[in-house]
Structure formats: C-alpha cells, structure tokens
Amino acid sequence: MTFPKDFTWGVATSAYQIEGAWDQDGKGQSVWDMACRWPGKVVNMHTGDIACNHYNFYQNDTDIISQIGASAYRFSISWPRVIPNGIGKVNAQGLDFYDKLVDQLLSRNIAPWATLFHWDYPLALFRKGGWLNRDSADWFAEYTQVIVDKLSDRVSHWMTLNEPQCFIGSGHYLGSDAPCLKLPLSEGLLACHNALRSHGKSVQVIRNSAKNKPFIGWAPVGVIKYPLCEEPKHIEAARALTMSGVFKENPFWTNTWYSDPVILGQYPEDGMQAYCQHMDWYDPCDMAEINQPIDFYGVNIYNGQAITLDENDTPKLLDQPQGAPRTAFNWDITPPALRWGVKFLHDRYGLPMYVTENGMSSHDWIDCEGKVQDTQRIDYLRRYLLELKKAVADGADVRGYFQWSLLDNFEWTYGYTQRFGLVHVDYETQKRTLKQSAYWYRDVIQKNDID
Ligand code: GCO
Numbered sequence: 397m398t399f400p401k402d403f404t405w406g407v408a409t410s411a412y413q414i415e416g417a418w419d420q421d422g423k424g425q426s427v428w429d430m431a432c433r434w435p436g437k438v439v440n441m442h443t444g445d446i447a448c449n450h451y452n453f454y455q456n457d458t459d460i461i462s463q464i465g466a467s468a469y470r471f472s473i474s475w476p477r478v479i480p481n482g483i484g485k486v487n488a489q490g491l492d493f494y495d496k497l498v499d500q501l502l503s504r505n506i507a508p509w510a511t512l513f514h515w516d517y518p519l520a521l522f523r524k525g526g527w528l529n530r531d532s533a534d535w536f537a538e539y540t541q542v543i544v545d546k547l548s549d550r551v552s553h554w555m556t557l558n559e560p561q562c563f564i565g566s567g568h569y570l571g572s573d574a575p576c577l578k579l580p581l582s583e584g585l586l587a588c589h590n591a592l593r594s595h596g597k598s599v600q601v602i603r604n605s606a607k608n609k610p611f612i613g614w615a616p617v618g619v620i621k622y623p624l625c626e627e628p629k630h631i632e633a634a635r636a637l638t639m640s641g642v643f644k645e646n647p648f649w650t651n652t653w654y655s656d657p658v659i660l661g662q663y664p665e666d667g668m669q670a671y672c673q674h675m676d677w678y679d680p681c682d683m684a685e686i687n688q689p690i691d692f693y694g695v696n697i698y699n700g701q702a703i704t705l706d707e708n709d710t711p712k713l714l715d716q717p718q719g720a721p722r723t724a725f726n727w728d729i730t731p732p733a734l735r736w737g738v739k740f741l742h743d744r745y746g747l748p749m750y751v752t753e754n755g756m757s758s759h760d761w762i763d764c765e766g767k768v769q770d771t772q773r774i775d776y777l778r779r780y781l782l783e784l785k786k787a788v789a790d791g792a793d794v795r796g797y798f799q800w801s802l803l804d805n806f807e808w809t810y811g812y813t814q815r816f817g818l819v820h821v822d823y824e825t826q827k828r829t830l831k832q833s834a835y836w837y838r839d840v841i842q843k844n845d846i847d
Contacts (some may be wrong), residue, residue, distance in 0.1 A: 397789060398845040404507070404796025405841040406468035407461060407818065408753055410514035410558065412444045413805040415474060417451030421489035424480025426516035427526075427567075428808075431574035442811025448803050448821050454497050456828065460819055461802060462504040464834050465841045469506050470752060470798045471497070472514035472558065475539050482518030483535050491546055498550050509553040509798070511615060512540055512598060515563045515574065515808075522575050527568065527587035527594075533685075536594035540601040548606035554613070555694055555752065556595045561617045564588045565648025572809055581647060582674040588648065589678070592657050592686045599688040613692035614658070615752040619643075619651050620700030620737035622730070624714065631736075633711040634703050638740045641667025651741065659745045661687035692795070693745055694752035700733025723756040725814050729776060735783035735790070742792040749792055753800035754780055757807070757814035760831060768820045768831035777833065781846050799837060803828070 412428050419425075432443035450457055461469050475482060477490035494510075501508045513536070517526060521535055540556075557563075562573060568587045571578035579587070595614060602610050621637040623630035641652045641664030652664040661683050672678070702714040716722075721729040734754060742749050756776045760768050777799065788794050804817035812823060818834040821827075840846055 397785065398843075399785065400788065400795065403844055404468045404750065405466055406470055406509065406796060406798035407464065407466045407802040408470035408798040408800045409450070409802050409805065410472040410511065411474035411477070412447075412514070412516040413801075413807070414448040414450040414803055415477075416445060416447040416449040418443070418445045420451060421493075422480060422487040423474065423490055424476035424482070424487070425519040426474065426476045427519055427522050427574035428516050430519055430522075431576055434576065437576055438809050439811040439813055442806065444806045446823075447806045449826050450803070451493060453826060454493075455500055457803065458497070458500040458504055458506065460828060460830070461501075461506055463830070463838070464818065465838045467505070467507060467841070468509050468553070468796065468798070469501055469802070470509040470511060470555070472511035473543055474516050475513065476516065476518040476520075478542060479518065479539055480520070482521035483538055486542055491542070494543075495546060498547055502550055507553060508551050509555065510543070510547065510551050511555040511558050512543060513556065514558040515567075517563075517575070526575065527564070527590045528583060530590060532590045533593040533597045537597040537601050540598040541605065544602055544605050548602070548608055548610065550608070552608045553611050554602050556598045556612070556614045557591060558615045559617045559696060560588065560591050560654050561619070561648055561650070564591060565646055569648055570646065581671065582676070584648065585671060585674055586677050588653070589682065592654065593682055595658060596686040596688045599690060603688070611691045613690050613694045613750065615694035615696055616651065616654050618695040618697040618700070618733075618737040618741065619649055620697060620733040620740075621703050621713070622700050622732045622736035624702045624704050629709065630703070630705055633705055634736060635740050635743075637703060637711060638737070639664075639744060641665070642670045647671065655693075655741075655745060657683060657686045659687070659690065659693075659747065690747065692750055693741055693747040694750045695737065695741055696753035696800070697734050697737045697751060698754060698756070699728045699730045700737060702730065702732075723776070724759050725757045725810070727756070729756070729779075731779040731783045734780045735787045738784065738787040738794055739790050739792045742787075742794075749794045750796040750798070751784065751794070752798050754797065755800035755816050757816045760804075760815045760820055762820060762829055766829070768829055770831045770833045773831070773833040774836045777837065778846055781840070785846070
C-alpha cells in the first residue's frame, strides 16, 4: 500500500526561526525579540535577528523547496512585521514580503500553507496584557483580516495557532518561552481561553472574507501515549490517557483542553473538574465563539510515551529502555506515536488529518566531500512515515505530512544548537547545503511511498 493519491508532501518553517531581518523595512518587535535580549532566557544569548536571513533569501529558499519536490510549504507570518504595533497601521513593506513569497511559491507549483501565529506575538500588544486581555481576540481578528485581504486570492490553506500548548504552557505558566511569564494557573488558563477565542474569531474572518474557498485548520502539539501491545484493552488505555484533559506536571500539556473547545464546543469534563475553581472569569457563552467549524486537524508530533497495563489492568507509563535511540535534543525516538496519535485524534474529532510537523535535530556537519550524511534523520523519517502508513491502513483520513524543517534554524530557547533541517545552513555565510535526507525525502515524494 502506498500513501493516498494526492497526498500532500510538505516542508515547514516559522517566521521568527528563519526570517531574520528583525528590524528591516519597518518590522515591529515581538515577544521573542524581547526574550532574546533577556539574559538567561536563550542559550548563549542567541537571537533570531539574522537567523537564516530568509527575508532576503526567500527566492533561493523557494528554489530549494522545488528541488526537493515538495508540493506544499508551511510557513508562518510574522504579525509584528505586518502590523508593527499589532493593531492599527499596516506596514506595507512587511506585507509585501509575504505577497512576493506566495507568488514565488505558486510560480513553482508549491501550495502555500500559511500559519497566522507561530509564537512571535507583537511586543506592543504584550504591553497591553497580551493574551490576558480579552480584546486580544479582536486584535487577532484584525490582523487576520489584513492577511486575508492581501493573500486569500492565492492562499487557500490556513492555520490559525501553532502549538498553543507551548506558547501558553511554556510561555505563560512555566516561564521558559517568550514572554517568559510564570503566572498562576488561573491566569494561564485565562490566556489560554483568550487564545482559543482568538482562534475562533480568526476562523470566522477567514471563512467570511477569503476570496478563494478556504481550507482552515490549526496546528496544536500532539501529546501522545501509545500502546506497546496491540490488544484492544491496551489500545483503549492509551487512547484514554492521550485524551486526558489533566496532566499533573504541566496542566497545559494536553490535547483535549484545546481541541475539545475548538471542535466539540466544550472544555473536557475531567479538566473542568480539576480547573474550574481557577476559572472565575469563565463565561460559557464564549464557547460558541471558540467552536467554529474547521476543515482539518493539523498536529505536530515528534514523540510520545509508551504505556502498558499491569496485572490489575492499571495503565503504566513506560520510559524508553536505557540506551534507546534519542535525538541530539535528547528526545525519545518513538515512531508509533505518529500512528497512534493520528489515529486517536482522528477517531475523536473526525477531521481530515495533516501532520503539520515531524522531524528531528541532529549534530549535522558538512563532510570533506561537501556532503551532509544525516543517515540518522533518514532512518527517523523512514520509521515515522512507515507508522503513518499504518494509521492510513487503520482507516484514518490522513491527507498530508510536513517535515520539520526545511532549513536548520533558530530553535527557540536552544538558539542555534539544534539542527532540524533537511538543508544545512552555515550561519556565517548563509550557504545552504542539501543534506542526504533532502534527497531521500525527494525520492519519497516522487514515489509517494517509502522503500
Ligand atoms: C513548533 C515548533 C517548532 C520547533 C520544533 C522543534 O513547536 O511548532 O516549536 O517551532 O522548532 O517543534 O522543537
């Protein structure tokens, strides 16, 4: 069995991680510009000031995408590049960049898949309270309108928010990611609620005013528990844990707290029971605003945790065995997370599924012959894609896969220490070198299958 006909094979990036040009042509600052200047927040005080300088190299980079043969490119739009203060005056030059990027992609037959928010929140709006401010949903709708007016004659594929689990959980509760807030649970939940309201308003704007019929989704993290053994009771235990609305270590690390409101119109019951005492601000009337029909479920999956049942059928979370494969990030390599994650989410929400991110960091370098021999990445992608095929065989409506990432790039608080690209970037010279994995992925795309 191959992948479905017309399967979307893509590559993904995000604005702050690759664009650089942090103050070029009237761009405003984002909370990541702030965090990068805050000692102790980002390793070695690395910044996205220059990154891959994609803002000035985008033509070259779109050539590379077509060399790889990807039929789709997932990129994000920098809100403060387009509207420097987040609301109000539009920066025509910033908007123009995305206009030209989209034209370049289309001229190469690459479908643009635009993410509206991948974490680079306008600093000016953060100073007004950011996601804690109830008006943030209107701000996001205003920004969405500007983008839709400019691009929707050519862009049909839209994602609203990328990984709310991270920019809320890590950004507003754990305090690691920008804007680096360690808020009490009540305020973290409020920021989350407003982000979900923003998603809903943004969907409405796209739906009501896009010039081309839009295909709208979003890209949360997949928080995945998967069964080691394929017996039904193990599968159901893994499913139940994957769908838990409550996690002790980090209450924001769940699927259902985000996706149930968006797709089913209510917060999950277990989460509500655990958190409602922290939600004195909660107004159930907001749920209708959050719960707008969407067309697909995008999910970012890098790994998951295996589970088993003990002799009393109580589920037990398992650590990977000692010495098991790990990425340069020290993340577990757990290919079945992709199969089960996609299947469980498809079963619960019934939407067409796209893997909007999957990939690994490794310590890649250019060898004496000028090649980047990233055989580990090839093996990683092969194993995960074989598992994705099983999800297809299980009956999940999987329509596409976006490899993270096209280019080595700025990995948030880890700066440039993690290379996730199919393409190596020399940050001194900005020279791009296709890694062996890029050629391997090109062959997968051509065959629509894996050897
Ligand atoms: C995302 C991601 C990317 C990361 C990737 C690897 O979280 O959507 O944060 O921006 O670079 O996940 O960590």
